[in-house]
Amino acid sequence: MSRLFAVVNVLGKMILVFGFTMLIPLGLAMWGNDGARFVFEASILITMSCGLMMWVATYRYKRELQTRDGFLLVVLIWSVLPAFAMLPLVLHLPQLNLSKAYFEAVSGLTATGATVLTRLDSLPPSINLWRGEIVWLGGMGLIVLVVAILPLLGVGGRQMLNAEIPGPMKENKLTPRIAETAKGLWSIYASLTLICALAYKWAGMNWFDAVMHAFTTLGLGGFSSHDASFGYWNSPRIELIAIIFMLIAGINFSTHFLAWRAKSFSAYQYDSEVFLYLSIVLISCISLACYLWLENVYPDPLNALRYATFNIVSVATTTGFSSTDYSLWPIFIPLWMLFLAGFCTSSGSTGGGIKMIRARILYQQVYREMITIMHPNAIIPAKLGRSVVSSRVIFAVFVFLFVYTASIVLMTLILTLSGMDFMTSFSAAVACVNNLGPGLGNIGPATTYASLTDFQIWVCGFAMLLGRLEFFTLLVIFTPAFWRK
Numbered sequence: 001m002s003r004l005f006a007v008v009n010v011l012g013k014m015i016l017v018f019g020f021t022m023l024i025p026l027g028l029a030m031w032g033n034d035g036a037r038f039v040f041e042a043s044i045l046i047t048m049s050c051g052l053m054m055w056v057a058t059y060r061y062k063r064e065l066q067t068r069d070g071f072l073l074v075v076l077i078w079s080v081l082p083a084f085a086m087l088p089l090v091l092h093l094p095q096l097n098l099s100k101a102y103f104e105a106v107s108g109l110t111a112t113g114a115t116v117l118t119r120l121d122s123l124p125p126s127i128n129l130w131r132g133e134i135v136w137l138g139g140m141g142l143i144v145l146v147v148a149i150l151p152l153l154g155v156g157g158r159q160m161l162n163a164e165i166p167g168p169m170k171e172n173k174l175t176p177r178i179a180e181t182a183k184g185l186w187s188i189y190a191s192l193t194l195i196c197a198l199a200y201k202w203a204g205m206n207w208f209d210a211v212m213h214a215f216t217t218l219g220l221g222g223f224s225s226h227d228a229s230f231g232y233w234n235s236p237r238i239e240l241i242a243i244i245f246m247l248i249a250g251i252n253f254s255t256h257f258l259a260w261r262a263k264s265f266s267a268y269q270y271d272s273e274v275f276l277y278l279s280i281v282l283i284s285c286i287s288l289a290c291y292l293w294l295e296n297v298y299p300d301p302l303n304a305l306r307y308a309t310f311n312i313v314s315v316a317t318t319t320g321f322s323s324t325d326y327s328l329w330p331i332f333i334p335l336w337m338l339f340l341a342g343f344c345t346s347s348g349s350t351g352g353g354i355k356m357i358r359a360r361i362l363y364q365q366v367y368r369e370m371i372t373i374m375h376p377n378a379i380i381p382a383k384l385g386r387s388v389v390s391s392r393v394i395f396a397v398f399v400f401l402f403v404y405t406a407s408i409v410l411m412t413l414i415l416t417l418s419g420m421d422f423m424t425s426f427s428a429a430v431a432c433v434n435n436l437g438p439g440l441g442n443i444g445p446a447t448t449y450a451s452l453t454d455f456q457i458w459v460c461g462f463a464m465l466l467g468r469l470e471f472f473t474l475l476v477i478f479t480p481a482f483w484r485k
Helices: 003-022 023-032 038-059 067-085 086-090 099-111 125-140 142-147 156-164 179-201 207-218 238-249 251-262 266-270 276-292 301-316 331-341 354-375 391-418 423-435 455-468 472-478
Strands: none
Touching: 003 023, 003 038, 003 067, 023 038, 023 125, 038 086, 038 125, 038 455, 067 086, 067 099, 067 472, 086 099, 086 125, 099 125, 099 455, 125 179, 125 207, 142 251, 179 207, 179 238, 179 251, 207 238, 238 301, 238 455, 251 266, 276 301, 276 331, 276 354, 354 391, 354 423, 391 423, 391 455, 391 472, 423 455, 455 472
16 A cells, blocks of 8 residues: 555645646636636645645655556546546536546547537637647646656656657657656747747737647647637638648657757658658648549649648647548548548657557568568568667567557447447547547537537547557556556
């Protein structure tokens, strides 16, 4: 129990820190007098009181965390923080039941962007800003933010970073100290968010929409303050800015950091994911735009390119913005878009899916197997850049793909069994596991998840957590071996 209390001690500190993040929408509510001031005051009081009590009650158990503790803490953070993130929604929208409020908060913190809310245009700006802020915090990973603060609280952060960050970033420290790494990543993240907000303002958004959508663009979360999403502005200039920053957010942030530190673009050249990521997205945009034009969905080829590019980039990067109801397009296109969402973004980015680096390793291994069939004695190593990929890594990628596929199949079957039609079930499973947000059928880009039953809502919420924590971080705590001494 002492190990559990030590984890709860750190969790209490994190909840306390999380309470401070509500001061931003509280300030907007006070300045704009939008009627949500009490909502945020009460939410801050409840959040910080709970965090403080947990911290004080377990203070004597404070110690350095072990690796297993890091996994447990990560799972607790991503499952407990939504309970506090949903407080402003519950207090302001009493008709919103706890299941849907928790779902909305999980969707935000996991940067999924699936929503159960309607009439977003009539919500107080502070509530919409909070929705955007939790996407922004969850996009890079709230844990990475707190890792930069934990040394000040006397707790190391390496265990949590290893449990939270996927792919090669686990081995690429960037800076000698973990706190400096976290601060470096967040400085790049915050700087890009600021530039994005200024660009949105220049393109025609007001300051509130510019900041809110900069949060959700860099977080690749897709929450909007308008029911029509980017269709509200119908502006090619605004859509172009969104495309640029969605593509940037889909690249490994360690690569951005290395490029900034070296004052050179060579870091992108040596990143094994960037070229494939941008090439696949570009080819998809041009090809599907031609398809839309030939099918006479958009008689003007430039319009076809505009709508195809924005929506394909949005789905491929698992953002979830929309400028039109693409579920009405020929079915091949939205299905291809869902396929792209499964692997396009880079590891260490704010996107979801299996990540481009794993897709590349899988492709190389398939190629190696075909060559080996023809030339049994041939030795063909799998490489990422100049590095040879070990058999252990290849095996881990195949295991990951199996769990990823099995999760989508299982979620689809469960949702279908609950009474949902197949297209909606399948797209919901894909969208939630990949942290995409909108799917097809009854949860398409023109609709929300509000029509789902409470059971279906919980299944989708679990799928979001499963995808955000890359399966094993969450599943490992359900194994008996994890709890043995």
